[in-house]
Amino acid sequence: MTNTLKPTEYAAIHDFLENQAGIRLGAGKEYLVVSRLGRLLPTFGLNGYGELVSKLTSLGNTRVQTAVVDAMTTNETFWFRDAAHFRVLIDGIIAESKPSRLRIWSAAASTGQEAYTTAICLQDGMKDGRVSRTLNYEIVGTDISPTALQEAQGASYCGVSASRGLTDDQRRRYFRDQGGCIEVLPEYRQRVSFRPFNLLKPFDILGKFDIVFCRNVLIYFSQERKRDIVSRIARSLNPGGHLFLGSTESMSGNEDLFEMRSISGGLVYRVRS
Ligand SMILES: C[S@@+](CC[C@H](N)C(=O)[O-])C[C@H]1O[C@@H](n2cnc3c(N)ncnc32)[C@H](O)[C@@H]1O
Numbered sequence: 001m002t003n004t005l006k007p008t009e010y011a012a013i014h015d016f017l018e019n020q021a022g023i024r025l026g027a028g029k030e031y032l033v034v035s036r037l038g039r040l041l042p043t044f045g046l047n048g049y050g051e052l053v054s055k056l057t058s059l060g061n062t063r064v065q066t067a068v069v070d071a072m073t074t075n076e077t078f079w080f081r082d083a084a085h086f087r088v089l090i091d092g093i094i095a096e097s098k099p100s101r102l103r104i105w106s107a108a109a110s111t112g113q114e115a116y117t118t119a120i121c122l123q124d125g126m127k128d129g130r131v132s133r134t135l136n137y138e139i140v141g142t143d144i145s146p147t148a149l150q151e152a153q154g155a156s157y158c159g160v161s162a163s164r165g166l167t168d169d170q171r172r173r174y175f176r177d178q179g180g181c182i183e184v185l186p187e188y189r190q191r192v193s194f195r196p197f198n199l200l201k202p203f204d205i206l207g208k209f210d211i212v213f214c215r216n217v218l219i220y221f222s223q224e225r226k227r228d229i230v231s232r233i234a235r236s237l238n239p240g241g242h243l244f245l246g247s248t249e250s251m252s253g254n255e256d257l258f259e260m261r262s263i264s265g266g267l268v269y270r271v272r273s
Pocket residue numbers: 020021022023073074075076077078081107108109110111114142143144145148197198199200214215216217220246
């Protein structure tokens with residue numbers, strides 16, 4: 001087996017990822033390709049990266065192509081990430097608009113922590129009166145990575161993902177202990193669903209949303225793709241809808257489509273009508 005990665009093979013894998021998923025590895029990430037894709041070679045009976053590249057550049061190799069995208073995604077996430085965003089949602093947006101229904105999209109949901117954190121904050125708000133008990137909400141989590149989505153759907157977390165971002169008290173209140181691992185309690189799972197979705201594809205099939213979390217994914221994309229995705233999110237929002245971006249992400253040239261708001265100690269973007 002030829003296990004060294006040639007510059008032409010790196011370039012082909014780089015282009016494949018950018019075309020399929022929008023992910024730009026940039027220069028000098030050969031070590032990442034080798035560490036993440038090296039293990040796929042024996043799985044698919046491939047004799048080196050040259051054969052892998054042939055599968056990526058010819059039609060009818062969906063399984064290998066999906067596995068490559070899956071392996072090359074960075075699924076890092078944690079509970080209550082950018083906690084200010086959840087305060088903005090509950091104490092800012094919901095407090096001022098008092099909606100009777102809310103459709104929320106976790107657009108790069110990874111292993112589900114963002115979607116479940118949102119459900120936990122909504123349910124807590126319902127319990128202490130900050131959110132109407134009759135609020136009819138739905139949270140849709142999507143991601144391109146089948147492995148991440150499988151963990152999200154299972155709602156069961158072990159190791160670092162069972163602790164990162166959580167206090168002991170939160171772990172006791174929102175999860176069932178499973179001998180070291182934790183499982184999200186049913187009340188926080190019941191209105192959360194997950195499905196595979198590539199942000200490069202049209203959003204129409206997902207319907208309209210009131211709130212979109214698109215956090216810590218635009219960083220992987222080119223400027224043109226960021227601009228395109230943010231502008232399509234604007235069209236997928238109901239009037240008055242809000243978008244949350246990651247702390248290092250921005251409107252990417254769509255400032256005319258959104259109004260930036262600083263409420264309840266955090267930043268959010270409201271679509272202009
Ligand atoms: C770093 S995680 C962010 C997770 C979460 N939003 C957060 O902020 O904690 C980025 C996620 O984006 C997903 N992703 C990358 N490219 C994508 C694409 N083209 N379509 C949908 N999801 C994508 C990855 O699979 C990964 O799970």
